[in-house]
Amino acid sequence: GAGVSQSPRYKVAKRGQDVALRCDPISGHVSLFWYQQALGQGPEFLTYFQNEAQLDKSGLPSDRFFAERPEGSVSTLKIQRTQQEDSAVYLCASSGRDSTYEQYFGPGTRLTVT
Amino acid sequence: AQSVTQPDIHITVSEGASLELRCNYSYGATPYLFWYVQSPGQGLQLLLKYFSGDTLVQGIKGFEAEFKRSQSSFNLRKPSVHWSDAAEYFCAVGFIQGAQKLVFGQGTRLTINP
Numbered sequence: 001g002a003g004v005s006q007s008p009r010y011k012v013a014k015r016g017q018d019v020a021l022r023c024d025p026i027s028g029h030v031s032l033f034w035y036q037q038a039l040g041q042g043p044e045f046l047t048y049f050q051n052e053a054q055l056d057k058s059g060l061p062s063d064r065f066f067a068e069r070p071e072g073s074v075s076t077l078k079i080q081r082t083q084q085e086d087s088a089v090y091l092c093a094s095s096g097r098d099s100t101y102e103q104y105f106g107p108g109t110r111l112t113v114t
Numbered sequence: 115a116q117s118v119t120q121p122d123i124h125i126t127v128s129e130g131a132s133l134e135l136r137c138n139y140s141y142g143a144t145p146y147l148f149w150y151v152q153s154p155g156q157g158l159q160l161l162l163k164y165f166s167g168d169t170l171v172q173g174i175k176g177f178e179a180e181f182k183r184s185q186s187s188f189n190l191r192k193p194s195v196h197w198s199d200a201a202e203y204f205c206a207v208g209f210i211q212g213a214q215k216l217v218f219g220q221g222t223r224l225t226i227n228p
Contacts, residue, residue, distance in 0.1 A: 102148075
């Protein structure tokens with residue numbers, strides 16, 4: 001079956017621009033996560049959805065970061081007024097009802113802010 | 115505080131040699147434990163997981179890992195590495211109380227010498 005897909009795979013933004021990153025989870029997975037991976041580091045948690053409810057957004061680094069999952073399937077991570085420190089790979093993961101912690105990751109979106 | 119440590123940033127082994135990658139965590143109880151592999155430009159692929167029961171778990175691609183409660187460790191092993199195993203390896207931990215997120219170590223980059 002299809003895995004987690006993300007688009008775009010690469011995004012270059014000028015400082016101050018807004019960007020939107022999309023995630024399509026595995027069909028039927030109720031939980032969806034966003035992680036940020038800086039160069040040479042492990043992924044760090046940003047936010048978590050169960051269906052359409054955003055249950056944890058404690059990892060979002062500033063109020064410029066916003067995520068939504070309005071119909072409980074596709075999710076969008078939006079970054080407003082991008083800054084150079086936002087440059088990273090943004091990973092989306094989904095998990096099924098039986099085990100939230102067993103997460104399956106998409107290929108990521110590499111964001112470069114110039 | 116809950117944390118995950120991968121002490122080795124970079125490991126080089128010869129093809130055909132055995133491999134052990136270390137992972138330690140700090141937590142007051144037994145967490146859920148995972149190893150992921152990331153090839154350049156790719157997302158994270160789940161190698162294996164430990165939830166409970168037998169402390170030696172088998173994964174894909176010939177990998178195994180052993181949970182040692184007394185040492186708070188979950189080391190990844192492979193008896194004979196192949197050139198295709200060259201990648202970045204991440205240990206991840208789900209701390210059961212609280213958030214549903216995974217906490218990742220900083221990763222170990224594996225290089226294979228021919």
